[in-house]
Amino acid sequence: MNNTAYHKAIELLGYVSTPDGFLASAVSTTNYKRVWARDGVICGLAALASDDEKLINTFKNTLETLAKNQHPTGKIPSNVLIIDEKSEVSYGGLAGRVDAVTWFIIGVCQYAYYKCDVSFISKYNSEIEKCFELLEAWEFNNKHLLYVPLSGNWADEYITDGYVLYDQLLRIWALKSYNYFVKSEAITDKIEKITTQIEINFMPDTNGEKYHERAYKEVNFQDYMPCSFSPSGYKTQFDAFANSLALLLNIGSSEFQNKMLNYANTLASETQLGLLPAFWPPVFETDEYWHLLKNNCKYEFRNYPYEFHNGGSWPMVNGFFGLALLSKFERQKAIAILEKINEANAKKDFSFYENFNTKTTEPNGVSLCAWSAAAAVLVHQSLHYNFKILV
Known part of the structure; x- marks a missing residue:
C-alpha cells in the first residue's frame, strides 16, 4: 500500500480546493484554474x-457553483471562473459540452448517497429535471441515444461525434443515480430502452433494428464496444473510459464483458506505462480521420499519435478502469493498475501530469492535474477501505 502516493494525491486535492469548488489544476494555464x-x-x-x-465540503461547493450557473435551457457550465464574486461562465469552446450535464447529476446524487441526505436531492431537483429534459431534447430523433457534436465531451479535441458511447453510458449512470432516490417507473423504463439501444448498436451479432443498418454491417467488431457512430458510419477505436463505464454499469452479456476485460488487460500490459491509452489505436497522418484531428483544437494542436486523446495514457481514465476491475472482482489487476497510476503520478517529483505519451512514456499536458490525483485516491480507497460509488 503506497501511502506516500496517496498522501501526495490528497495534498494536491487540498491545494486545488477553493471556496467555489475544485480547480482543474494548481497551475495557471489557459482554462485550468x-x-x-x-x-x-x-x-x-x-x-x-x-x-x-474539507475535501467533501469543496465538492459540495463545486456542485453549488455549477447549479448557480445553470443556463435557462438546462445546460450545466463546462467551467466557471470566479473573480471578485463575478462569474465568467463557459458552456463549451468549439462546441458545447454534453457531459457537463450528466456529470452534474451524477455528482449531486453521489454526494447525497454518501451523506444519506435525500434533502440534497430535493434541493437540486429542479436543476436535475431541467438537465434530463435537455438530454431528452438532445436525442433529436426520440430513439433513446444522445447525439453529440464533435468536440462535445471530455475528448474535446478528438474524432468522436454522433452517437458517442461514453455519453450514452454517463446518461445511464445519471438516470440510475437519480432513480435510486426517486424510484420512478418512467426512469426505469428509460434506462432499459437506452441500454437496449447501446447493446443493439455497439455490440456484434445483436438482434433488433439498428440505427444505421448498412454501417453496422460494415463494421469489423472487436472485443469491445466502438467509440461512436454517426450518419457517416462507425469510428471503431477502443475508448478506455467508455468501456470501463460499460463494465461498471454491467452493460452487455457476461461473455462480452469478459472479452472487454481481457482486451483491456492485454492492451495495458503491452504498453511501457502499463496503463490503458484513452483511445486506441492512434490516428496517424495517413489515416482517414486525421483531418478531423488537425483542425479540432482551439489553442494548439496536441493530438499527435500516442499523445493526449490520440493514444495518450491518462491516470484519470485508468482510475475508472481500476474501479471497473474491482466491480468484476479482479482485485489483483486493480492493485497492479493502481501501482502504475502511482508511478505515472510520481514522475518528476509527483508532478501529477495530465497524460503521457504511450510510446515514449514522456509526460504531456498540464502538471498538478487534480483528476490525476483523484484517480489514485478513488482506486486506493476502493481497494483498501471498500469505498463504493453509487452505480
Whole structure:
C-alpha cells in the first residue's frame, strides 16, 4: 500500500480546493484554474472516497457553483471562473459540452448517497429535471441515444461525434443515480430502452433494428464496444473510459464483458506505462480521420499519435478502469493498475501530469492535474477501505 502516493494525491486535492469548488489544476494555464463540471465531480468522488470533510465540503461547493450557473435551457457550465464574486461562465469552446450535464447529476446524487441526505436531492431537483429534459431534447430523433457534436465531451479535441458511447453510458449512470432516490417507473423504463439501444448498436451479432443498418454491417467488431457512430458510419477505436463505464454499469452479456476485460488487460500490459491509452489505436497522418484531428483544437494542436486523446495514457481514465476491475472482482489487476497510476503520478517529483505519451512514456499536458490525483485516491480507497460509488 503506497501511502506516500496517496498522501501526495490528497495534498494536491487540498491545494486545488477553493471556496467555489475544485480547480482543474494548481497551475495557471489557459482554462485550468477554473471550476469544471467533469473534473470537479471526479475530484468530488475522490473527496467522498477519502472521507476528508474539507475535501467533501469543496465538492459540495463545486456542485453549488455549477447549479448557480445553470443556463435557462438546462445546460450545466463546462467551467466557471470566479473573480471578485463575478462569474465568467463557459458552456463549451468549439462546441458545447454534453457531459457537463450528466456529470452534474451524477455528482449531486453521489454526494447525497454518501451523506444519506435525500434533502440534497430535493434541493437540486429542479436543476436535475431541467438537465434530463435537455438530454431528452438532445436525442433529436426520440430513439433513446444522445447525439453529440464533435468536440462535445471530455475528448474535446478528438474524432468522436454522433452517437458517442461514453455519453450514452454517463446518461445511464445519471438516470440510475437519480432513480435510486426517486424510484420512478418512467426512469426505469428509460434506462432499459437506452441500454437496449447501446447493446443493439455497439455490440456484434445483436438482434433488433439498428440505427444505421448498412454501417453496422460494415463494421469489423472487436472485443469491445466502438467509440461512436454517426450518419457517416462507425469510428471503431477502443475508448478506455467508455468501456470501463460499460463494465461498471454491467452493460452487455457476461461473455462480452469478459472479452472487454481481457482486451483491456492485454492492451495495458503491452504498453511501457502499463496503463490503458484513452483511445486506441492512434490516428496517424495517413489515416482517414486525421483531418478531423488537425483542425479540432482551439489553442494548439496536441493530438499527435500516442499523445493526449490520440493514444495518450491518462491516470484519470485508468482510475475508472481500476474501479471497473474491482466491480468484476479482479482485485489483483486493480492493485497492479493502481501501482502504475502511482508511478505515472510520481514522475518528476509527483508532478501529477495530465497524460503521457504511450510510446515514449514522456509526460504531456498540464502538471498538478487534480483528476490525476483523484484517480489514485478513488482506486486506493476502493481497494483498501471498500469505498463504493453509487452505480
